[in-house]
Amino acid sequence: MKKNLLLLSVLLLGVSVVCAQSATSKIPHTHSTRKVAVSKRTEIIVPQVNGYNCYKGDFHIHTTYSDGRVNPAGRVIEAWEDGLDIIAITDHYESRSGEKRFLKVIAPYSSDGKPMEYQNAKTAGAIKADFNAIHQEAVDQLNKSGYPMLLIKGCEMARNAKTHGHFNALFLKNINTVYNADMKVAFEKVREQGGIVIHNHPAWRRKTSDKTEFHESVYGANLISGVEVANGYSFYPHIVRRCIDEKLAMFGNTDVHGFTSGYAANGDLRTMTLVFAKNLTEKAVKEAILKRRTLVYSGGDLIGEESWLKGLLNASIDCRMVKEDAKKGVRTYQLTNHSSFSYHFRRGKTTYELQPFKTVLFTFGKNKKTGEYLPPRVRVENMWIADYKHPTIELELDK
Numbered sequence: 001m002k003k004n005l006l007l008l009s010v011l012l013l014g015v016s017v018v019c020a021q022s023a024t025s026k027i028p029h030t031h032s033t034r035k036v037a038v039s040k041r042t043e044i045i046v047p048q049v050n051g052y053n054c055y056k057g058d059f060h061i062h063t064t065y066s067d068g069r070v071n072p073a074g075r076v077i078e079a080w081e082d083g084l085d086i087i088a089i090t091d092h093y094e095s096r097s098g099e100k101r102f103l104k105v106i107a108p109y110s111s112d113g114k115p116m117e118y119q120n121a122k123t124a125g126a127i128k129a130d131f132n133a134i135h136q137e138a139v140d141q142l143n144k145s146g147y148p149m150l151l152i153k154g155c156e157m158a159r160n161a162k163t164h165g166h167f168n169a170l171f172l173k174n175i176n177t178v179y180n181a182d183m184k185v186a187f188e189k190v191r192e193q194g195g196i197v198i199h200n201h202p203a204w205r206r207k208t209s210d211k212t213e214f215h216e217s218v219y220g221a222n223l224i225s226g227v228e229v230a231n232g233y234s235f236y237p238h239i240v241r242r243c244i245d246e247k248l249a250m251f252g253n254t255d256v257h258g259f260t261s262g263y264a265a266n267g268d269l270r271t272m273t274l275v276f277a278k279n280l281t282e283k284a285v286k287e288a289i290l291k292r293r294t295l296v297y298s299g300g301d302l303i304g305e306e307s308w309l310k311g312l313l314n315a316s317i318d319c320r321m322v323k324e325d326a327k328k329g330v331r332t333y334q335l336t337n338h339s340s341f342s343y344h345f346r347r348g349k350t351t352y353e354l355q356p357f358k359t360v361l362f363t364f365g366k367n368k369k370t371g372e373y374l375p376p377r378v379r380v381e382n383m384w385i386a387d388y389k390h391p392t393i394e395l396e397l398d399k
Contacts, residue, residue: 044083044269045340045356047315049308052276052293055285057086059152059273060168060200060228060253064098065134066091066156068257072134073141078260080147082270085280088152089138090168093179095158096129131155131175150280154195159183161205164214167224171195171286183214187223196225196289198251202239204231209238224248226289230298231255232271237388240303244386249289250304252296269340271298276308300342303384306391313343313383317354319376319395322361330363333376335395344381346390351381 046054061075062068070078072089079087107114135153142151154170155178164183169190172178178193180186187197197218203209211219218224226249229239243250251273254260263270274295277288288294295304295312302309316339323332336359337343343354347362354360364374376395385391 040081042081042083042264042269043340045338046274046312047338049276049311049315052278052288053280054312055085055150055275055277055280056083056297057088057150057273057275057285058084058254058256058270059086059088059090059154059170059198059251060156060231060255061087061089062156062255062257063089063091063134065096065129066099067095067097070259072138076138076141076145076147076149076151080145080149082260082263084149084270084272086150086152086275086285087138088154088168088170089135090154090156090170091131091134093131093155093157093175099129135175148280150282150285152282152285156200157183157186163212165202165204165206166200168198168200169195170198171282184218184221184223187218191223196286197223198226198228198249199224200228200253201231201234201236201255202227203234203236209236209242219246226251226294228253229303230271230296230301233299235298235301235303235384237384240384241386243292244305247292249292249294250296251294252298252303266299268299269297272296274312297341301382301384302341306385309380309383309385309391310393312339313380313393314396315339316341317343317395320398329366329373331373332361332363333395335360335362335376342382346379346381 044056046056048054058079063075064071068091075087075089132153135151138151142149152170153172153175154168155172155175156166156168158166167183167187169175169178169187172190172195173193178186178189178195180189190197227239227243228251229236229243230252232255240250242248252271253273254271260270274297275285275288276293277284292305293308295302295308302312316337318336318338320334321331322334325331335354337354337356340356342356345352345354345362352360362376364376366373376397377392378395379390379392381390383391
């Protein structure tokens with residue numbers, strides 16, 4: 001009896017070992033906790049305006065090669081995830097603190113163990129960095145990722161903020177050859193390449209947006225094609241009037257040095273330039289800028305020429321009359337927002353927010369003098385036109 005029990009115990013133990021080994025073999029060495037691929041891009045929906053597509057761009061971006069914290073490849077990925085269609089990496093031409101840090105890090109590999117000399121315009125009379133290589137890094141990432149984005153070749157030229165300021169050169173063919181100690185000559189070299197120059201943050205470190213003697217010279221020579229009316233969260237109201245009077249394109253750019261994630265943390269889209277072009281090509285985008293078909297988005301505000309703001313609003317909103325009360329003398333209109341932008345409407349002392357892809361109802365009465373029904377006209381509090389004013393826009397019906 002004991003022998004039978006012992007034999008049974010051995011058999012059961014063997015079965016247990018086999019079962020345990022079988023169970024163990026089914027446990028994977030690596031288990032992925034992410035089962036579903038996630039698209040990270042934030043789509044910014046803007047309908048066509050006056051027959052043009054709306055492309056979202058940031059034409060003022062810095063990388064680790066000047067004084068930014070993200071490399072060119074990272075900027076491409078970041079822009080795609082933020083919903084942009086166009087970017088221009090515009091590292092500083094005259095100063096590159098990132099390069100200084102890099103030279104210090106690799107000092108042990110130099111012959112004497114000391115940092116190699118940092119060459120810039122002041123110490124060497126010329127720029128020693130290859131700016132085209134910076135652009136190429138971004139191009140390589142764009143090609144690798146397959147993002148349908150447009151990458152504009154450019155750089156930022158900087159001088160004393162109070163007398164000259166900072167300017168971006170865009171649509172360049174060879175960044176390395178445009179530098180000149182005389183900034184006006186540098187702008188002429190940009191023009192020779194078919195590029196354009198925009199004036200960055202014109203009120204930065206200055207109490208006024210007025211032009212200096214240098215500004216009068218380069219603006220007077222038609223070497224400036226556009227101005228930033230918004231840089232990050234800074235809006236320069238006086239510049240809107242300048243752009244209209246002097247026929248200059250309006251730009252809104254992040255001038256990002258750190259990370260653009262701060263915009264999302266604030267519940268915002270990043271500051272951007274809205275470019276109205278036929279297609280996403282360098283030729284079409286440049287043509288749109290030179291024709292001044294741009295608007296600016298910053299912190300939920302929209303800035304630009306009134307005609308384009310009106311076009312954007314009417315393209316975004318479907319306005320329909322849904323009820324008429326003849327006894328009360330009022331009509332009710334349904335407003336549906338088909339864009340990613342919120343619109344703030346002022347009615348009397350109250351502001352109403354029409355959020356993206358939402359609907360609101362408004363009633364309009366009659367003109368007390370004529371007795372005719374008032375059209376659906378709204379003052380848009382988060383739109384800015386010349387002279388620091390908000391436009392009042394009549395909504396088109398039943399598009």
